[in-house]
Amino acid sequence: MKCVCLVVPKEKAEKVRQKLIEEDLLIRKAKIERDEKYVYFPVKEKVEIRGCYLIEKDFEEIERKSYVDILKEKGIDIDSISIDFIGDIAIIRLINDSYAREVAEALMEANKHVKAVYLDRGVKEDYRVRDLQHIAGEEKKETLHVEYGVKIKLDVTKVYFSPRLAAERMRVAKQIEEGSIVVDMFAGVAPFSLIIAKYAMPKRIYAIDKNPYAIKYARENVRINEMENIIEVIEGDAKEIVPKLPEANHIIMNLPHKSFEFLPLAIRKGKILHYYEILERDSIEKRMEEIKALGRKEGYSIDIKNVRVVGSYSPAKQRVGMEIYVRK
Ligand SMILES: C[S@@+](CC[C@H](N)C(=O)[O-])C[C@H]1O[C@@H](n2cnc3c(N)ncnc32)[C@H](O)[C@@H]1O
Structure with missing residues (x-):
């Protein structure tokens, strides 16, 4: 070729x-x-x-077999598998866990950059960390993931990170005006903050999280991407920290199981809220009305724009994203 x-x-x-x-x-x-x-x-x-x-x-073309081809040769037909590649680690979810080992080995054979495979057994409260079982390869937990040229270091067993939100992070970054103050309320290892710092021109980003491991990696990520003069990482509960911060042009609220609980706080502090919540398909309209009512109760008028499905969560529930505009 x-x-x-x-x-x-x-x-x-x-x-x-x-x-x-x-x-x-x-x-x-x-x-x-x-x-x-x-x-x-x-x-x-x-x-x-x-x-x-x-x-x-x-160049000579390399014949590569996919993990599906390798499994088929072994007589295994996998109908439902989901894979997240985070740096050189793969995290798999299967309907039938009994094939986990075969799937993991086929995955490593087909994807030479993958050094370890873990089975995802769900996300644990309150830091949203995945319950992972090591299946194949090295028992490494720390990795360096690169998203749009930004380096993101993390331990997959100690912090939350989803590579599936990459497009969503870029989408938010494109909306940030020059000179903005941004609050990343549930920052994790700070992927939203890092992408915004690289692709927009904010004045300051405050990245908050209460998981000390997330904070450790967020600080390291800010350092390795040389963004210390833009991003300030703050450890603690957003409920206590947000009231002490300056007025924000944008607030990112990526805690989709609990974000509604934090809305009054964000409405008082920010102008545009990038809001995510896990909702049933037919409860979105009702939630939008509740958000508007909450705004009125706080003395603000609310416009909601760009309501969209960001990902599926379960057969009945979806991760919904929306922009909440607060008029003071
Ligand atoms: C779904 S993760 C999102 C992380 C990150 N924004 C991302 O996109 O990768 C939610 C994060 O919120 C943090 N968290 C949960 N409750 C919190 C609170 N009350 N204050 C601050 N952080 C909190 C968790 O530790 C977790 O890292």
Whole structure:
């Protein structure tokens, strides 16, 4: 296959390879080539890296089997599986757990970057941490996930993180005006804050969480992405911290099981609330009316826009996102 090729001097090759993987620029279907002086990387687009140059080149195509093909060869037909790739860790959910080991091994064979596989047995209150059982590969728990070029370090057994919200985070970032004050009320390891700091121009972001592990990683993530002058990470209960913060242009409320409980607090503090809640399909309208009534009770007028389903939660329930505009 013919594609753009980044020619890299041998001594720089490993560093460049890491960077290309992190930024998802490497074409995985094409085989990387080497000679005595250079390594030839097939890349998705023209990248500029000091000391390297670009050519057009024919690469050998790699035949890759998917985990479904591998399982089928073993006579296993999996009808329902959900997988989250977080850095080099895969987290799987199955209807029938008895195939977990076979699925995990097939997944590792098909996805060479996966170093560990865990079975997800649900999310635990109150820090929303997953109950994980190690199934295959190394027993590693800490990983580095890259989302739109932002580095997110975390321990999958100690904090909440969902790679499925990547598009949602970018969607929110695009709405943040220059100079805004942002409060990330339930920040976790701070993915919303980090994406906003990279793709918008806020004045300040306050990232709050009460899980001390989430706070440890949030602080580290702010440091490794060099965003210390924008994001302030605060450990504690949002109920106590939010009243002490300055007025906010935007508040992110990603605690979908309990966010309604925190709404009066957010209505008093913020102008645009990026609100998420787990709701039954036919209870969305009712909830919107309750939110408006809550606003009136607090003495504000409320407009609700962009009501959308962000993800499924169970056959009957969905993760719903909406923007709540508060007029003071
Ligand atoms: C669903 S997670 C969302 C994390 C993050 N926003 C994300 O998108 O990955 C909710 C987070 O809220 C935190 N949390 C729960 N109750 C809280 C409270 N009262 N005050 C502050 N943080 C809280 C949990 O520790 C958890 O990290």
